Amino acid sequence: MYFLSISDPQIWLLAGISILVVFAILVILVAILNVFTIVAKKTTAKVKTVKSSIVNMEQAKSFEKASEEDKAAVATALYLYFNEINNRESRVLTIVPYPSAWGAQLNPRL
Amino acid sequence: MSTQTEKIKELMELRAKARIGGGEKAIEKQHEKNKLTARERINLLLDEGSFEEMDMFVKHRCTNFGMEKKQYLGDGVVTGSGTIGGRLVYVFAQDFTVSAGSLSEMLASKICKVMDIAMKVGAPVIGLNDSGGARLQEGINALAGYAEIFQRNIMSSGVIPQISAIMGPCAGGAVYSPALTDFTFMVEGSSYMFLTGPGPVKAVLGEVVTQEQLGGASVHATKSGVTHFTAKNEEECIAMIKQLFSYIPQNNLEKTPRVTCTDPIDRMEDYLNDIIPDNPNMPYDMYQVIAGIVDNGEFFEVQPNFAKNIIVGFARFNGQSVGIVANQPKQLAGVLDCNSSRKGARFVRFCDAFNIPIVTLVDVPGFLPGTGQEYNAVILHGAKLLYAYGEATIPKVTVTLRKSYGGSHIVMSCKQLRGDLNYAWPSSEIAVMGASGAASVLYAKEAKALKDEGKVDEAKAYILEKEKEYEDLFANPYQAAKYGYIDDVIEPRNTRFRIIRALAQLENKKLTNPAKKHGNIPL
Numbered sequence: 001m002y003f004l005s006i007s008d009p010q011i012w013l014l015a016g017i018s019i020l021v022v023f024a025i026l027v028i029l030v031a032i033l034n035v036f037t038i039v040a041k042k043t044t045a046k047v048k049t050v051k052s053s054i055v056n057m058e059q060a061k062s063f064e065k066a067s068e069e070d071k072a073a074v075a076t077a078l079y080l081y082f083n084e085i086n087n088r089e090s091r092v093l094t095i096v097p098y099p100s101a102w103g104a105q106l107n108p109r110l
Numbered sequence: 111m112s113t114q115t116e117k118i119k120e121l122m123e124l125r126a127k128a129r130i131g132g133g134e135k136a137i138e139k140q141h142e143k144n145k146l147t148a149r150e151r152i153n154l155l156l157d158e159g160s161f162e163e164m165d166m167f168v169k170h171r172c173t174n175f176g177m178e179k180k181q182y183l184g185d186g187v188v189t190g191s192g193t194i195g196g197r198l199v200y201v202f203a204q205d206f207t208v209s210a211g212s213l214s215e216m217l218a219s220k221i222c223k224v225m226d227i228a229m230k231v232g233a234p235v236i237g238l239n240d241s242g243g244a245r246l247q248e249g250i251n252a253l254a255g256y257a258e259i260f261q262r263n264i265m266s267s268g269v270i271p272q273i274s275a276i277m278g279p280c281a282g283g284a285v286y287s288p289a290l291t292d293f294t295f296m297v298e299g300s301s302y303m304f305l306t307g308p309g310p311v312k313a314v315l316g317e318v319v320t321q322e323q324l325g326g327a328s329v330h331a332t333k334s335g336v337t338h339f340t341a342k343n344e345e346e347c348i349a350m351i352k353q354l355f356s357y358i359p360q361n362n363l364e365k366t367p368r369v370t371c372t373d374p375i376d377r378m379e380d381y382l383n384d385i386i387p388d389n390p391n392m393p394y395d396m397y398q399v400i401a402g403i404v405d406n407g408e409f410f411e412v413q414p415n416f417a418k419n420i421i422v423g424f425a426r427f428n429g430q431s432v433g434i435v436a437n438q439p440k441q442l443a444g445v446l447d448c449n450s451s452r453k454g455a456r457f458v459r460f461c462d463a464f465n466i467p468i469v470t471l472v473d474v475p476g477f478l479p480g481t482g483q484e485y486n487a488v489i490l491h492g493a494k495l496l497y498a499y500g501e502a503t504i505p506k507v508t509v510t511l512r513k514s515y516g517g518s519h520i521v522m523s524c525k526q527l528r529g530d531l532n533y534a535w536p537s538s539e540i541a542v543m544g545a546s547g548a549a550s551v552l553y554a555k556e557a558k559a560l561k562d563e564g565k566v567d568e569a570k571a572y573i574l575e576k577e578k579e580y581e582d583l584f585a586n587p588y589q590a591a592k593y594g595y596i597d598d599v600i601e602p603r604n605t606r607f608r609i610i611r612a613l614a615q616l617e618n619k620k621l622t623n624p625a626k627k628h629g630n631i632p633l
Contacts, residue, residue, distance in 0.1 A: 090159030096196030101363040102232035 128166045128183035132207030140207055145278060145300055146344050148188040148203035151238050154348045155201065156192030163190040165223065170214045175247045182208045186241075187217045189224045191233075194355050197367075200228040203238035206278055210242035213284065217245075218255025225262040232361035234271040236351060239288060240278030256283045263290035268463040270361045273354065275347055276301040276337070281325075289336065292460055293354060293412070296327035296337040297347050303330060303337075328415075335416040335453060353410055357424035357431045358464055365465050371429035373405045375610045382602035386512055386537040390544075390585075393439040396421055399471060399511065400434060403427075403606040409434065412457060417449035422457040427469070428610045433461035436471035437522070439512070446518050447478040448491040455494035462502035467613055470523040472510040475544065477518055492521060493632040500527045501629060505616035507531050507609055510538040510587065510596065525595045530619065531612040532596045533605075534587035540595070541584035548584075549576040 063071070130137065131147065140147055146154070152161055170177065170185050186208035191200050202221045204211035221237070228235045244252035266272055267290065274288035275295040280303045288294045288303065296303070304325030311317050311324065323329065330336040339354075341347035359366045379402035385394050401407040404425035411423035419441040425434050435454050437444035446454075461468050477483070477492055499506070499521065507530060508523040519540060523529045534540065542548065550557070553576045560569035583589065590596045600608050 090161075092159045094157045094160035094193040094196060095198050096193075098367070100232065100360070102361055 124183065125166060131184065131186075131205045132182060132209070136207035143300065144343070145206070145240070147207060148205040148238065148240070151203050151277065151344065151348065152188060152190075152192070152201055154345065155236065155238075155351065156194060156199070157196065160192040161190055161201075162192065163188060165189055165220045168216050168220055170216045170245075170248070172214065172245070172248045172251070174249070177247045180209065184208070185214055185216050185220070186211050187220050189220045191224070191227070194352055197355070197360060198231070198233040199236055199355070200224045200233055201236045201238065204241040204278075206240045206242075209245060211240050211278070212242045212245035213252050213255055214245040214248050215251035215255050218252075218258055222258050222262055225259070225266060228270055229262075229266055232270060232363065234273065234355070234358070234360060235266065236273045236275070236355075237287065237291070238275050238277055239280050239284070240276075241284055242279055243282045243284050253283065256287070259287050260290060263287055267292075268362060271358050271464060273351060275351060276303055276327075277344055277347065281305070281307055293339065294330075294337045295339045295341060295347050295351060296330060297341050297344055298327045300344075302326050331413070331415045333416075335413060335449060338412050340415075354424070357410060357426075358466070362464055366431035368429045368431075369426065371405055371426070375428050376607045378603040379403070379606070380603050382605060385602065386535070390512065390539070391443075393443065395440050396436045396438045396444075396471065396473070399605075400425065400436060403609060404432075404434070405429065413453055417447070417453045419444055419447065420450035420454050422454060424466075427606070427613055430613060431466055432613065433457060433466045433468045434471065435468060435523075437474040439473050442478065443475050444473050444513075445475055445478045446492060446495070446521065447483055448486045448488050451488070451491040451495045451521075455491075455498040458495070458498040458502055462498070462504050465504055467505035467507065467616065468502065468523070469609055469613075470506065470508040470529075472508060472514050472519075472522045472538075473512040474515065474518040474522055475513045476515045490632045492517070496521045496527070497629070497631045499523045499529075501623060501631075502528075503619075503621040503623060505530055505613060505619050507612045507616070508533065509600075509605060509609070510534040510540060511602075512537050512539060513544070514538060514540045515543050516541075525597075528621070530616050533598050533600045533608060533612075534590065534596045535602050535605075536587065536599055537602075538587040538599075539581075539585040540587060540590040541580075545577045545581040545585055546573075548580050549573050552576065552580075 063074070066074075129149065131149075137147055166184055168185050169181050169183065172178070184205065186205050187202055188205055189200075189202040191198060193199065202224055204213075204217075225235055244256065246252070263272060263286075271293075272291035273293050273295070274291045275297075276288060277297050278301055280288065280301065282305060285303045285305060299322075302321045302325040304321075306314075308319050308321055308324055311319055327337060327340040331340045339347075339350055341350055356369075357366060382399065382402050385398060387394055397409075400409050400421070405427060409423055409425045411421065413422065419438050421434070421436040421438050423434055425432055435457060437446075458468060460466075477488060506523050506528065510533070512535070514522065514524075520527065523532075525532050543551075550573060553573060557569045557573050560566075560572060587596055587599045591599055598608075
């Protein structure tokens with residue numbers, strides 16, 4: 001229990017410096033990790049974008065080369081797919097507007 | 111598939127389920143009976159793609175008698191809005207494939223909802239009825255549902271036009287909703303209306319009748335006058351509803367839209383000058399007169415097979431919708447009786463409620479006499495027609511063609527009942543009664559004295575001489591014209607133009623009755 005005894009007048013100063021050093025190292029480590037994460041994310045996104053655009057271009061080129069029948073089949077499949085997942089409703093407005101006294105502010109019968 | 115897409119698919123599946131009502135088998139059964147389903151009827155009635163359905167996911171709340179297991183989306187009625195010729199209309203069609211279209215609390219609430227919206231926006235309501243009656247499992251809730259509908263029928267009466275089509279059974283309390291509406295259509299062979307069916311009739315009265323004999327379309331079209339129109343099939347029925355719809359306005363604050371008139375307004379029909387027979391007791395066909403004066407000869411008759419001695423219906427003059435009331439000399443000499451009076455009164459009141467001018471064509475020898483009529487309250491029925499004409503504030507144009515005698519002269523839109531423009535043909539006879547009747551009453555004493563002296567032939571000659579005198583004095587329009595009771599004597603072939611000009615004059619007519627809660631029409 002000798003080392004816990006307060007015999008050295010410098011002991012409080014030494015203890016304070018040690019704690020500061022430990023916390024400083026921790027903060028530096030956190031900062032380094034954050035930088036690594038940001039750099040890693042950016043790199044992945046760039047790679048993905050480049051890859052998908054390459055795929056789309058290839059698909060588009062192959063679709064252009066496809067026969068008319070194939071194109072029609074693809075179009076029909078897409079049409080049926082979208083019809084199936086959508087609620088088909090009439091989008092024609094058949095009500096013909098006309099002037100009416102019914103909704104007038106000054107109703108002649110009131 | 112994303113969660114949202116799955117939800118949309120679920121919606122579609124529910125809608126598809128609702129659209130098949132009681133199921134494919136029930137639909138097949140309906141078709142086997144030569145009947146359409148509720149949705150097929152609506153599709154025929156409305157403009158293509160205009161129908162917007164409401165309350166598709168409503169279900170009943172009954173748990174009695176295992177009803178919780180019998181759940182159908184929509185609960186036996188299809189409701190919503192759409193257009194007919196671009197004009198907004200609200201519809202409900204009972205679906206017989208779901209529990210025989212029986213009326214439940216929730217089914218009634220769906221009907222009430224469309225009726226409420228129709229009243230808010232001022233649009234007509236068309237009901238296509240095909241129901242087995244109240245849903246017995248729901249007990250008093252079903253009756254309450256009927257009452258809710260009836261109350262709305264009453265509140266809508268005279269505000270928005272209400273049309274009912276009976277396309278299947280309609281029995282018990284259910285009959286009152288069509289009865290409260292303005293016009294009722296029935297399909298021959300497949301529809302019937304009665305308060306108590308053949309079963310109770312046999313049990314109570316011992317009378318054996320079929321459904322058709324008791325309340326079929328022909329019975330109500332000819333005997334009771336409950337229905338206004340009959341059709342051979344449902345397609346024809348729906349076509350007739352559309353035709354009627356073209357003659358009536360959206361609500362009581364509007365006029366019926368004018369259509370382009372392709373018939374010359376000054377068209378003259380020479381045959382009209384010769385249509386009245388020289389013998390006043392000879393009949394002629396009033397339909398020929400109507401055909402000669404209205405646009406393109408088109409006349410949409412209401413109740414054509416009931417009380418044929420009066421003709422009522424819609425036609426157009428210069429594209430304007432008009433109600434026509436005319437005596438028919440070919441039927442009972444055109445007399446007024448119980449049935450013809452109430453038929454005419456109801457039509458006049460409809461026209462007045464919805465701003466449709468009335469053209470009255472008069473050839474009436476009087477009221478039908480006899481105990482049969484008196485016991486059936488011809489006084490009250492005649493008073494209904496009198497009341498209806500007297501209370502009406504819409505433009506009223508009257509043309510007297512031949513006879514206009516006594517009380518029936520007054521009833522048929524005379525000048526003192528606020529007839530706006532009253533015309534007469536030169537052949538008209540406006541008097542208290544016919545010459546023979548008047549002479550025999552006026553000179554009864556003198557004729558009797560001659561007979562008592564044994565001068566029978568002289569008595570007859572005396573009466574004939576007096577008849578001639580009376581005829582010369584009153585059997586013409588000029589006595590009435592002398593006192594301003596008619597506005598002009600016109601040439602028959604010119605009638606079309608004169609009516610069109612009269613209606614043009616009266617276009618902006620403004621007349622109001624004294625403020626009151628309501629009158630007390632002799633019901």
